[in-house]
Amino acid sequence: MNPLRPDTGDPITSVSTPAPIIDENIMARNIARVQTYMDEHGLAFRPHIKTHKIVAVAKAQLAAGAVGINCQKVTEAEIFADAGIGDILITYNIMGPEKIGRLAALNERISALKVVADSHATIEGLATVFSDRKPLTVLVECDTGGGRCGVQTPEEALALARQIIKSAGLSFGGLMTYPKPGSAAQIESWFSQALSLLSANDIACPTVTNGGTPSLFQAHEVRSATEHRAGTYVYNDRAMVRAGHCTLEDCAMHILATVVSRPTADRAIIDAGSKALTSDLLGFEDFGYVVDYPEAVISVLTEEHGTVDLSACTGRRPEIGEKVRIIPNHTCVVSNLFDEMIFHRNGNVTRVEPVAARGMVW
Amino acid sequence: MNPLRPDTGDPITSVSTPAPIIDENIMARNIARVQTYMDEHGLAFRPHIKTHKIVAVAKAQLAAGAVGINCQKVTEAEIFADAGIGDILITYNIMGPEKIGRLAALNERISALKVVADSHATIEGLATVFSDRKPLTVLVECDTGGGRCGVQTPEEALALARQIIKSAGLSFGGLMTYPKPGSAAQIESWFSQALSLLSANDIACPTVTNGGTPSLFQAHEVRSATEHRAGTYVYNDRAMVRAGHCTLEDCAMHILATVVSRPTADRAIIDAGSKALTSDLLGFEDFGYVVDYPEAVISVLTEEHGTVDLSACTGRRPEIGEKVRIIPNHTCVVSNLFDEMIFHRNGNVTRVEPVAARGMVW
Numbered sequence: 057m058n059p060l061r062p063d064t065g066d067p068i069t070s071v072s073t074p075a076p077i078i079d080e081n082i083m084a085r086n087i088a089r090v091q092t093y094m095d096e097h098g099l100a101f102r103p104h105i106k107t108h109k110i111v112a113v114a115k116a117q118l119a120a121g122a123v124g125i126n127c128q129k130v131t132e133a134e135i136f137a138d139a140g141i142g143d144i145l146i147t148y149n150i151m152g153p154e155k156i157g158r159l160a161a162l163n164e165r166i167s168a169l170k171v172v173a174d175s176h177a178t179i180e181g182l183a184t185v186f187s188d189r190k191p192l193t194v195l196v197e198c199d200t201g202g203g204r205c206g207v208q209t210p211e212e213a214l215a216l217a218r219q220i221i222k223s224a225g226l227s228f229g230g231l232m233t234y235p236k237p238g239s240a241a242q243i244e245s246w247f248s249q250a251l252s253l254l255s256a257n258d259i260a261c262p263t264v265t266n267g268g269t270p271s272l273f274q275a276h277e278v279r280s281a282t283e284h285r286a287g288t289y290v291y292n293d294r295a296m297v298r299a300g301h302c303t304l305e306d307c308a309m310h311i312l313a314t315v316v317s318r319p320t321a322d323r324a325i326i327d328a329g330s331k332a333l334t335s336d337l338l339g340f341e342d343f344g345y346v347v348d349y350p351e352a353v354i355s356v357l358t359e360e361h362g363t364v365d366l367s368a369c370t371g372r373r374p375e376i377g378e379k380v381r382i383i384p385n386h387t388c389v390v391s392n393l394f395d396e397m398i399f400h401r402n403g404n405v406t407r408v409e410p411v412a413a414r415g416m417v418w
Numbered sequence: 419m420n421p422l423r424p425d426t427g428d429p430i431t432s433v434s435t436p437a438p439i440i441d442e443n444i445m446a447r448n449i450a451r452v453q454t455y456m457d458e459h460g461l462a463f464r465p466h467i468k469t470h471k472i473v474a475v476a477k478a479q480l481a482a483g484a485v486g487i488n489c490q491k492v493t494e495a496e497i498f499a500d501a502g503i504g505d506i507l508i509t510y511n512i513m514g515p516e517k518i519g520r521l522a523a524l525n526e527r528i529s530a531l532k533v534v535a536d537s538h539a540t541i542e543g544l545a546t547v548f549s550d551r552k553p554l555t556v557l558v559e560c561d562t563g564g565g566r567c568g569v570q571t572p573e574e575a576l577a578l579a580r581q582i583i584k585s586a587g588l589s590f591g592g593l594m595t596y597p598k599p600g601s602a603a604q605i606e607s608w609f610s611q612a613l614s615l616l617s618a619n620d621i622a623c624p625t626v627t628n629g630g631t632p633s634l635f636q637a638h639e640v641r642s643a644t645e646h647r648a649g650t651y652v653y654n655d656r657a658m659v660r661a662g663h664c665t666l667e668d669c670a671m672h673i674l675a676t677v678v679s680r681p682t683a684d685r686a687i688i689d690a691g692s693k694a695l696t697s698d699l700l701g702f703e704d705f706g707y708v709v710d711y712p713e714a715v716i717s718v719l720t721e722e723h724g725t726v727d728l729s730a731c732t733g734r735r736p737e738i739g740e741k742v743r744i745i746p747n748h749t750c751v752v753s754n755l756f757d758e759m760i761f762h763r764n765g766n767v768t769r770v771e772p773v774a775a776r777g778m779v780w
Contacts, residue, residue: 060780128722149678177738205679205687316511317567325567331779335697360490376539417693418422
């Protein structure tokens with residue numbers, strides 16, 4: 057909990073820093089824009105909660121038309137299930153008796169729990185616990201070019217689908233990918249080959265789920281996909297601006313920071329360090345975009361200090377005590393640092409939401 | 419809270435992953451070694467709690483002979499004050515009425531609260547709240563080469579010392595630096611010039627406090643220093659091994675992770691991503707040292723996945739479900755991600771400590 061939390065109605069600029077703040081209007085616009093796009097293209101949309109980790113935001117996404125949510129871990133899913141959300145896809149290989157036991161308990165109490173698997177070992181682990189009384193739906197994760205988890209070929213996907221179908225407690229849910237951005241044709245080629253193989257073997261494939269924000273507005277080019285998952289679009293960040301998904305004006309999250317030192321003419325120190333901005337570079341050479349001083353460069357972060365190089369600033373330079381707004385390189389990881397998120401509209405605090413799934417890595 | 423927390427006595431290898439674990443024996447050895455060095459050189463030692471953020475560890479450091487603790491923020495100091503620790507130095511420019519108000523409340527209830535300042539503005543802010551009934555001790559932060567906060571010249575240090583002395587509610591506590599590692603001669607030159615200036619102006623300088631783990635065992639070369647502050651030494655990490663401060667065997671913190679996927683012969687995916695290891699590179703090109711597979715390279719992190727390149731591994735390669743131990747690049751930032759820390763000795767869990775000051779950035 058932020059022990060210096062603001063009250064509703066307080067000017068957002070009065071919030072104790074460093075603080076992540078969310079513009080309600082921008083967030084609402086992001087939710088509506090993406091849901092409209094998915095609706096227009098007949099794609100089911102499943103927001104990934106990793107970006108916000110907040111129950112109220114997930115409910116806003118569902119109210120706009122999302123079919124369910126995407127989590128990464130069992131402990132995250134438990135939090136959203138507790139809040140009444142019944143359609144949850146966990147895009148992770150769940151293994152080990154403790155986690156699978158909790159997964160089974162979760163499967164008993166929500167309507168549509170799904171997980172993914174990319175190996176015989178993962179499926180074997182799940183098969184030992186679930187039963188045909190209430191089978192667990194398992195999708196096969198496919199590496200269509202993302203280079204993380206996933207089977208490497210459509211033939212392997214078929215083999216795992218068969219193993220799932222043979223397991224009494226499991227039900228084959230389809231195919232899932234964590235894709236490489238900008239590779240719609242490659243993803244489509246992969247999926248269409250896998251679907252042909254499944255079809256040739258009389259295996260129905262209920263869902264084909266693609267994901268990602270960077271190329272979200274090309275999701276319709278993956279014609280085999282029935283569903284798209286995305287997280288970052290809800291707040292957006294500097295990396296999404298660079299990817300062409302949005303503009304700086306579509307970034308709902310800012311880090312409000314205070315200039316605590318001006319040791320030299322060219323150096324400002326702000327109270328947002330890696331404990332507020334994280335060290336995620338995502339290909340950038342600096343640690344965030346200073347909205348109020350676009351020529352300023354956050355060149356170094358230590359835990360509680362951000363070193364800002366002002367040498368390129370042609371106009372005014374920030375003074376000690378001044379507050380500045382920063383668009384983070386990567387919004388999702390910032391959410392994971394704070395127990396509470398401060399929302400604002402038209403310059404005033406609207407609400408403080410618990411980041412309920414913060415730190416849930418299990 | 420880790421909802422999958424282990425019981426005392428459990429084998430440490432049975433802990434749900436990802437999990438940061440601390441070897442009690444190594445930690446105790448690190449505490450003793452550094453305290454012995456400081457005692458031998460007549461330096462007061464003030465551990466920085468940023469590395470562990472745990473009350474019980476701070477108490478162990480004090481029991482070994484530390485004079486007090488070092489915090490970075492008021493909210494951190496409050497937690498350790500609540501635990502009965504009375505000598506706290508906050509090495510930060512505290513500004514804004516809310517934080518200064520809390521600082522004043524803290525000053526009422528502990529015996530020796532100290533802060534630093536590097537500008538007239540910071541001192542003015544403090545001077546408005548504190549009174550001569552119980553003055554606040556303020557040290558001047560000096561940039562002796564670290565390039566972060568701090569006055570740039572001994573003359574500026576003198577000017578700020580004078581301003582502190584003139585303020586009825588403030589008491590001049592001395593000089594403080596966050597130094598550049600490996601620059602003992604430069605720090606000493608800076609401090610000795612400043613001390614001469616202060617002395618020439620009849621200003622007593624009770625404390626000269628230097629800091630840092632990387633060059634900790636050269637602390638005695640800064641002869642003007644009366645005190646040294648360090649945090650990382652308590653756990654150590656990969657960056658401290660590279661700096662020559664310690665060996666891999668002196669690293670008390672490991673991240674226990676499970677191999678959740680083996681998509682290709684050369685690729686393993688572990689369940690420790692940036693939410694467990696952080697993205698801090700600190701000059702490394704990869705995200706941690708895999709103790710069990712030294713040739714493995716953690717090449718990419720996303721939030722919940724670590725991508726491990728096995729192509730250089732000449733022997734066995736890890737299998738799905740296998741647990742591996744990782745020494746993080748930077749231990750302090752890992753502590754900030756977890757609500758609880760798991761301690762172990764001789765293979766078994768000894769205790770689970772709350773990371774009470776996690777997330778306290780205010």
